[in-house]
Amino acid sequence: MKPLVYFSYSITKAGSTIAFHLARTALELAGYPQPRFDLDAIEKAKKVNFVQNISQDQADEMLQLVDDLGYPIALKSHNRPNPSVVKMVQSGHALAHAVYRDPRDIALSMMDHGAKSRAKGSIAFAEIESLEDAIKGIRNQCDSLTAWLRLPGTLPLCYDDVAFDTVKSAQQILDQLQIVGDAEQIAHVALNNRFTQFNKGIQQRYLTEMDSSDAKKIGIEFAPLLGRFIKNRASLPMDGRIQLPPPDQLRITASE
Numbered sequence: 001m002k003p004l005v006y007f008s009y010s011i012t013k014a015g016s017t018i019a020f021h022l023a024r025t026a027l028e029l030a031g032y033p034q035p036r037f038d039l040d041a042i043e044k045a046k047k048v049n050f051v052q053n054i055s056q057d058q059a060d061e062m063l064q065l066v067d068d069l070g071y072p073i074a075l076k077s078h079n080r081p082n083p084s085v086v087k088m089v090q091s092g093h094a095l096a097h098a099v100y101r102d103p104r105d106i107a108l109s110m111m112d113h114g115a116k117s118r119a120k121g122s123i124a125f126a127e128i129e130s131l132e133d134a135i136k137g138i139r140n141q142c143d144s145l146t147a148w149l150r151l152p153g154t155l156p157l158c159y160d161d162v163a164f165d166t167v168k169s170a171q172q173i174l175d176q177l178q179i180v181g182d183a184e185q186i187a188h189v190a191l192n193n194r195f196t197q198f199n200k201g202i203q204q205r206y207l208t209e210m211d212s213s214d215a216k217k218i219g220i221e222f223a224p225l226l227g228r229f230i231k232n233r234a235s236l237p238m239d240g241r242i243q244l245p246p247p248d249q250l251r252i253t254a255s256e
Contacts, residue, residue, distance in 0.1 A: 001030075001032065001070075001071045001072065001177075001179065002071075002072070003066045003067045003069060003070050003071055003072065004066065004072045004092075004093055004094055004095060005062060005063065005066055005072070005073060005075060005088060005093065005094040005095075006023055006027075006072045006073065006074045006075065006094070006095050006096065006177070007075055007077055007081075007085070007089075007094060007095070007096035007097075007148075008020040008023050008024075008074055008075065008076045008077065008096070008097060008099075009077050009078070009079075009081075009096055009097065009098045009099070009144075009145075009148050010078065010098070010099035010100075011078075011099065011100050011101060011106065011138070011141045011142070011144070011145055012078055012106070012110070012137075012141060013101065013105075013106045013109035013110055013113070014099045014100055014101035014106060014159045014162075015099055015101065015159045015162040015163045016076065016078065016099055017076075017194075018162050018163060018166065018190055018191065018194075019097060019099045019157055019162050019169070020048070020074060020076040021189075021190040021194040022162070022166070022169055022170050022173055022186060022187070022190045023074040023097065023173050023177075024048075024074045025186045025189045025190050025194070026170065026173050026174055026177065026179065026181050026186050027071070027072055027073075027074060027177070027179070029181055029182070029185065029186060029189070030179045030180070030181050032071040032072065034049070034073060034074060035073075036048065036049055037049055037062070037065060037073070039058065039061060039062060039065070040058055040061075041054045041055075041058035041059075041061070041062060046076075048076055049073065049074065049075045049076065050075070050076045050077070051075050051076070051077050051079070052077065052078075052079045053079060053082050054082065054084050054085055055084060056083075056084045056087075058084070059084040059085070059087070059088055063088070063093055072095075072177065078141075078144075079144065080143070080144035080147050080148075081096075081147050081148055081151060086151065089151045089152065089153060089154070090151065090152065095153045095154075095155075095176065095177070096148060096151065096153065096154045096155070097154065097155040097156070097157050097173065097176070098145055098148040098149055098154050098155070098156055098157065099157045099158075099159060099162060100145055100156070100157075100158060100159065100225065100229060100230075101158070101159035101160075102159075102160075102204070102206065102226065102230060103135070103138045103142070103218055103222045103225070103226075104205075104206035104210055104214075104215050104218050104219070105159075105202075105203075105204065105205045105206055106134070106138055107131055107134035107135060107138060107206075107210075107218070108134075108205050108206060108209055108210060109205075110125055110128045110133075110134040110137065110138075111128055111129075111130075111131065111133075111134055113125040113128070114126055114127065114128030114129060114133075114134075131210075131214055135218065139251065142222070142225065142250050142251050145225075145250060146244060146249065146250050149242070149243040149244035149250075150242055150243075150244050150245065150246065151242070152240055152241070152242055153176075153240045154242075154243060155172060155173065155176045155238070156229060156233065156236055156243050157169055157172065158229065158230055158233050160203055160230070161233075163201060163203075164203060166187035166190065166191060167183045167184050167187045168183075169187075170183040170184075170186040170187045170190070171183040172238065173186075174186070175238070176238075176240075206218075220252065221251050221252050222250065222251045222252075223251075223252060224248070224249055224250050224251060224252070225250040225251060229243075229250070
C-alpha cells in the first residue's frame, strides 16, 4: 500500500476521537500497525499521533518515517492545514477526512465542557461561558473546515454518521484508503475498545436545549454548512473531488 500521511481532522466536539479511531483501526486491522511517532510535530502529552502546526522540516521528517514504514499512518488534528500540510495533500503524499457537526449542537457541547472545566479548575474550554463565546470559536473552526474541504481527496464526514451510523463512516474510510476491511468490526472496535470522549451523544440537542430564536439565528449564519454538508450530505461527491471550491463558503459572514 502506498505510504502516506492520513490526517483525521475535525472541528472540536464533532466526534473527532471516534473518527480518528475509525481510520486508525481500519489500517491496523488491514495489517498496518500504527506506532506513535517520536517526532517534534507530535504532541508530547498525547498518547496518539496528535499534531497541530507542522513545519516544512517536520513534514519532511514525517514523510520519511512513513516512507520507511511503507504504509499509511493516521494523525489526529484540530488545526487548519498550513502550507506544509497543503503541499503534502496536493502532492499526493497525504489524504484526509474532515468531520463536522451542526454548529448549534457544537455550541451546547462546548458550553457543557466549559462549565465542567471551570468546576474542576481545568483549562480546556474554560473560557466558553456563553453561547456567543461558543459561536466565536465555531466561526474560527468553520474557517479551518473550509480550508480542509478545499483540498483534493478530503473525505467529508458528518458527526451524525460518525457517532450514530458508524459502520457507514467506517466503510467510507475504507473506500477512501482503497483497502479491504470489515466495516462492522472496525466500528465495533472504535466504539467499544477505544476511548471516545463522548459527551451526551445526542442528535439535534438544540431542539430541546436551545432557545428557538438563538437556534434560528445560528441556522441562518451557517445555512451553507447545514444545507449542503448536513441535510444534503448524501449527494456529496466521494471520488476525491474538491468539496468546496472557491468562492463557496460554509457560513454567511455578513452576520458577524
